[in-house]
Amino acid sequence: MAKPSPDTSIKEFSPWTDPDEKPLIRFKNVTKRFGDFVAIDDLTLDIYTREFFALLGPSGCGKTTMMRMLAGFETVTEGTIELAGQDIAAVPPNQRAVNMMFQSYALFPHLSVYENIAFGLRRDKLPKDKIDARVTEMLKLVRLEKFARRKPHQISGGQRQRVALARSLAKGPKLLLLDEPLGALDKKLRQDTQFELMDIQETTGTTFVIVTHDQEEAMTVASRVAVMDEGRIIQVATPGGIYEGPNSVYVADFIGDVNIITGKAKAAGPDKYFVDWGGNQAPILATSERPFTDGQECHLAIRPEKISITKEKPEEAENAVQGKVLDIAYLGNLSTYHVELPGGQIIKAQTANTRRLSRRNITWEDPVWIRWNATAGVLLAE
């Protein structure tokens, strides 16, 4: 069911790096206001054909508004949205080659699964046999052939989700919008369905735009992720790019777990800086392609799994600090240690539990050393 590794396809598929590639969707300085409230603030964004694009952000960040503008349920206050090079402002929702899968699924309760999927095809006045063939194909795609004659309330939540997907794909849209498509499913089912969505996206070759507040989901399915906040896009990058190279403390903090150490920068050679972070500690060495001036405030973001923890003082470490174990969160496969540094700051360090629990040698109140490389963290200005 799942494809071998999402990473391989990402390497091959990167139209956004090709300057000649024409985007399928182009937001040009789009602003959307509801009365005085600015939902989308002067936003510019390109999305390419066959992309699986995720809009990620907390609720109220404007991601749903962007999707509804693409579907045609909201008008743009300023700026233009182009679909395949054409301004779509004047095209009503029922004539856009865009279909949407609703968060509530919006399955018609009075129609069977078959009729729900056929609904859009019937509006196009297709001949009967064509409709039948297409619906059958869709039912097969989502593995619901057996349930064609059931009503939506007679099938499970996961099946409803697949009906909604089939219905929105039946008309073969250029662009499929998915509004929190997995939000109503429980965790286990959600993970299976993520891979299924990716499979279907690949099989049909449709461009998907997904709206989600679940960062894990965005990271798993998307070719690129746009992190949004308060009507603006903070960063657009591949999942790897977002995780390893966040452009701001907001993004670093929003995606996954992170330690932030704030201090003052001081040049220490080409692309290298010392971070003077107070206390009587030695400055931290970090690399950064972004330039910092001496004395500028900076934030070092380091993921807990990039920090290792030992009882003995490590030799030849670029950065090593001594502290005391405050707390241990045992997660089964991983353990997270909360280490309190002499200045009072708490740093999280994560290790894989390759050994059995009984043989772990670090426990509460133990004095420990934590260490990381200069390249482990990202130095951020804001």
Place this chain on the structure above:
Amino acid sequence: MRRFAMIAVPYTWLVALFLIPFLIVFKISLSDAALAIPPYAPTMKDGFTALIQGLDFENFVFLTTDDLYYKAYLSSLKIALISTVLTLLVGYPIAYSMARAPEEWRATLMMLVILPFWTSFLIRVYAWIGILSNEGLLNQLLMWLGVISEPLTILNTNIAVYIGIVYTYLPFMILPIYAALDRMDDSLIEAAEDLGCSRMSAFWLVTVPLSKNGIIAGCFLVFIPALGEFVIPSLLGGSGTLMIGKVLFEEFFNNRDWPVASAVAVILLLILIVPIVLFQRNQQKQAEAEG
């Protein structure tokens, strides 16, 4: 275009058959009897000044000179008020007991409360004539029991009107109170008792305040229609029962005095506006509280 039609059709209908007739009543209430014959001269045809000149408050002045009218208003208010209180006293224990009933009974109990709604109002009032009259079933029963030796005169008195109103409007009282009590969490009572309340004080301190909105809604739902009631006082009340709906009806059909009938209607409406506005506010507040 279709959106326009969706709005325009019901809108026009209501303007033509609700708003305009109402303005006509208002206008006639300010006209002289002689002029109140169709087409209600002076009309707009004669120009606005003539229209204004033709209007006066004569009919309203007349209402104040004849004490029949103000007595009728007062008596309507009194009857509506007393019947509302009586309906509450009868309805609350029923609604309360319904809310305490086992889950599987409740749908049936609800249906039993609603069923009389669907039967003819007129027939339900009529049913009491045979019960309350001097030779009626109630008197027969009481005499058979030996409680009384002479039949009681109940029919054609205000008491019969109270009984009629309580009987016909009881579902309006039960339903909102039941709805409020049904939503109430039982553990609140247990918590109150746990904190030292007796059964009775838990009822007064927790149950009653929480059903307040239902009580208010129920009281308005009984009071507002009872005030303008016509069928019940006409059938069950006597010649001494004065209610404004009845006076209006008789003024119009028996005396054929349209301007006075219209003036009576306008004042009835003015009296009704206060409880209606209060009711609306209560409903809105409740809707907001429920979010």
Place this chain on the structure above:
Amino acid sequence: MKRLSPFNITALTLGFAFLYLPMILLVIYSFNESKLVTVWAGFSTKWYGELLRDQAFLDAAVVTIKVAVLSSTLATVLGTMAAYVLVNGGRFMGRTVFSGMIYAPLVMPEVITGLSLLLLFIGIGLDRGVLTIVLAHTTFAMCYVSVVVSSRLVSFDRSLEEAALDLGCNRFDAFRLVTLPIIAPAVISGWLLAFTLSLDDLVIASFVSGPSSTTLPIKIWSSVRLGVSPEINALSTMMIGIVTIGVISASLISKRNSVRAQKDAQAAERSA
């Protein structure tokens, strides 16, 4: 598990006795042989026969049903439109006046509604008859329909309509193919309510009916004013019987539906 206290049981017993005893007595005495309503003189169905031979009652019944069918159907169409406009119509000129006109007739005393409509009909020279009663009943019944339908529309998931638009419907088709079938139960309840209100109305009909268009309530009214009559008892029994059958079967249907919905939910879980 809740348990009813003796107080609860007493309240329910007395309450429902109060609600139902008068009607039960009415039914019993409709089978009374004697014309004197208060004296039981043996079982008889003769008053039913008498009633069915009374041409005036039959004529009135025909007029009433004609009026009720026409006015409730018109009221359902207009009331559903009004509800849709009020819930989904957004802002438009005179929206406040419109919602005021929808809610006002619900609390307006019938004597005033009847009087004002009569004055209008006289003013425009419309002869009183079936048409005027239909117009009057439609007007106040549409407000009830609109309240029933709008309470359903408020909980209606707007994304269903958006999904229909998204799949190629225009607004009218979305309403016809999606919204209407889903809110149909509320529309039907609205129709039934309008029908009952029309059947039941005495006061407004008294104002706006003409000599040739006597409705059943008017007919009942004029005989009831003279006191209790066994014929009216028989008629009442028939009306109570029809309503009881209707309400009980409606509640059985809704019970069956909820049982089915439960089974469906179980089936859905199993299929997962």
